[in-house]
Amino acid sequence: MGSVKIRVKDTNLYYGNHHALKNINMDIYDKSVTALIGPSGCGKSTFLRCLNRMNDLIPNVRIDGEIQIAGNDINKYDVILLRKKVGMVFQKPNPFPMSIYENIAYGPRIHGTKNRSKLDNIVEKSLREAALWDEVKDRLKSNAMGLSGGQQQRLCIARTIAVEPEILLMDEPTSALDPASTMKIEDLMENLKKQYTVIIVTHNMQQAGRISDYAAFFLNGEIIEYDKTEKIFYKPMDKRTEDYITGRFG
């Protein structure tokens, strides 16, 4: 068991009057993959978006409790530095409508890297880490919208890695992809967790079982059970977890 990277204490979230996250307490471990599972609308994605404060963009959201990253309250971070440190990959691949190169260089540029050869290095390194380099190295100048869905998603992962985050949040990153692309991204995660703390929301139980070290089961805004993945899958403590995992509902 690694050290605690993210500590979530007594966190509640309200959309207006709707109590969407209820008293969440969770320690997330460094350099591991943590899967958030549970039926649609249970608050997994909402929770994920708390960690890089993307919920700040939504009006009428109120959050209490405390979330610490490496011991520091995320509300005390400058939100820009926080999001640099906590990268996010979205459900629908969302490359910018610009070249592959510009997509990757975008993040480093906004954080002040101007040197061309430095940017070249970052682009190559990020694309290699995202297992996309060999497929695109000859067409870095072409528009990213021309890539396949799976390639676009790996580009988005590369784009996120390019700003050297410590934590990667992935919100159902493979739900819009075909099985072959999904497998590529799952393979990729094996490598990513060597360097990053990965938190992934997924609806795919097999995926959670294959790639995660820890798993948290969410239901109606609460964490029902959180433990090592094999424990959640093979010896769940709570009946509801078992029902969900075995496919009896959800």
Added chain:
Amino acid sequence: MRLSERIIEKMLVICAAIALLGIAVIAVFITKEGWPIISKIGIKAFFLGKDWTPTKGVYGIFPMIIGSIYVTIGALAIGVPIGISCAIYLAEIASPKVSAIIKPGIELLAGIPSVIYGLYGMTVIVPIIRDLFGNQGFSVLAGSIVLGIMILPTIINISKDSIEAVPKEYKEGSLALGSSHWQAIIKVILPSARSGIISSIILGMARAVGETMAVIMITGNSTMIPESILSPVRTLTGNIGIEMGYASGEHQKALFATGIVLFIFIMCLNLLAKLIPKKAGA
């Protein structure tokens, strides 16, 4: 198909045809009226002639072409930065409450008759310029300012729509990388909305080129090529608007010929607006 439906369909086709017919009739009419005088004077003498003296039968519209171009550029210089900034503000920054106040204001701006703009220019802008620069006030600058305001609704509305049409995933993607809201706007959202913004500028340009009444009232209408933005100027539209009331014979035909030039201007601008690719990133 039922008979009633067939009749309705035919009627709709006829209505669509009337619109098309309207433009065709106008084109044929002004060409028929204006072309003979152009060919008589000579294309070069007509378009590049710097002297417009109907009393002596000299018709060169070069000063008016330049005048239209100057005033339009001036209007864009004023209207584009303000219009695009306003569109960004409305689409990205303003709260719904503030938008609810600004939007009707912009719609009103679009609905004000141009003669009112002219009056405003004459009684407010022109005297200010006169006091500031000691010229007569009626000038390229005055025309540019008033036209700059008149094209705002076109630029704001079309730009705002195209900014709002940018997928919100782009913005989220940028913010999630640690960009500021402003960086996301400048580097991702505006480039993605580029084609719509350019269209808005072109359509605003067409509006500026075509405006007549307000321009006549505030630009001084001298037929000299303006020396500076403080000089008086006459535009193509102004040329027709001022003189058509009393012109006859060859003079009148020369005004129709001016109309041909104007028509070509506007057609080119509309064509340009159509050619801009519609899709983001294309």
